[in-house]
Amino acid sequence: MPAIFTVDPRSGVPLYLQLIEQVKRAVALGTLEPGEQLPTVKALALDLTINPNTVARVYRELERDGVIETSPGRGSFVRAGSAGGSARRAVEDLARGALDDAVREAKSLGLERDAVSGLFEDALARWFPAEDHR
């Protein structure tokens, strides 16, 4: 199986958080479909060359969050309906964080609220062209 996730062990972001985010993003985007089987803990740890306990923790937390379900002896699967639930929220959290960073950066560069708002409108216009606008 080609690697569906990528993590950066040299980053200061804890690996388990990186991997949880990756799985939720894949579910929200449909790269991982409901009912699809995830690799075993051992296979994913070896595939990414990371610690197996870290992968096991990721699966536990994803199960707790309702993104995957694990049945003993069969493996872990993406839960039906999870794309609309916590995986969708996770993607919104990511987007919110990215926007937050951008606004904070603009503010720290000395821009006033109106100037930031103007730049934001420009960006919206570029990424969501007029015909999408209601």
Next chain:
Amino acid sequence: MNATTIAIDKLTKRYGAHEVVSNVTLAVEEGSICGLLGPNGAGKSTTFKCLLGLARPTSGSVAVGGAPLAPESFEWLAYVPEKSALYERFTVGQHLEIQRRSRRRYDAARAAELLALFKLDAAKKAGKLSKGQRTALMLVLALSFRPSVLVLDEPSSGLDPIYQRVVLDLIIEAAAGGATVLFSSHQIGQVERAADRVAILKNGRLVLDREVDALKSSEKVVEAIFDGAVPEANGLAGDARIRRLERSGRILRAYVSAESEDVARRIQALGPRSLTVLDLNLEEIFLNAVGAENAPLPGGQ
């Protein structure tokens, strides 16, 4: 909770007047991979020797698999020393034969697989092997009997990046199968990938011992840029969560070991123009831990 498989308790080792290991306590749980980091001479190899019964602790104790070391322990305990110990005039194959005769759990198929993995020639004499090949042979011997506890002192010394990755894969595979691993390395990136726990020695003392992810969650740098001079803010110096404060020009940096968001709020109250919380990778955390004299322990030990 998992059982503690490797337990080092208040270990001290002196050679004459020189204290090489000072009051080190370290526990590694079953199935865990613990990476031991430290500058040269920090006491890593001596700690391993005491753990393996190759050096007698001046005080303190060690236990592996829940009991003090016994001859039977070596049926499931593998050790790869920093300096390879091989019979120079024996071939690679003869080394494996010795292992076959002395290890009840020796697995010939596994040994053959490992030889192929490292492209080692069974007919070659140990004395003719390169440094990296010697390390590889030590690893093959250690893994040939599927040990449940692995103690590896610099397991990839002399190996090129490709084989270093092979070694990591072997460590990860062993742990995924339930084995417990304690390994030392100068390559922080290896520990960052493979280990769930990291311990750092400096001058014989344990200056840090934590889960890698927990460490990354709590160790942060709060960076504030002010319009004018950085305010004095004397209260910050006494904040136990701040390891170190750096002031340079209009920039204030606080190296934080816990509750970075709360510390960030405190610094925000000083009215900076901008404030950023930066993540630290293991290398930066390591350098902070071994660089700064008397740096406080994260996790409040």
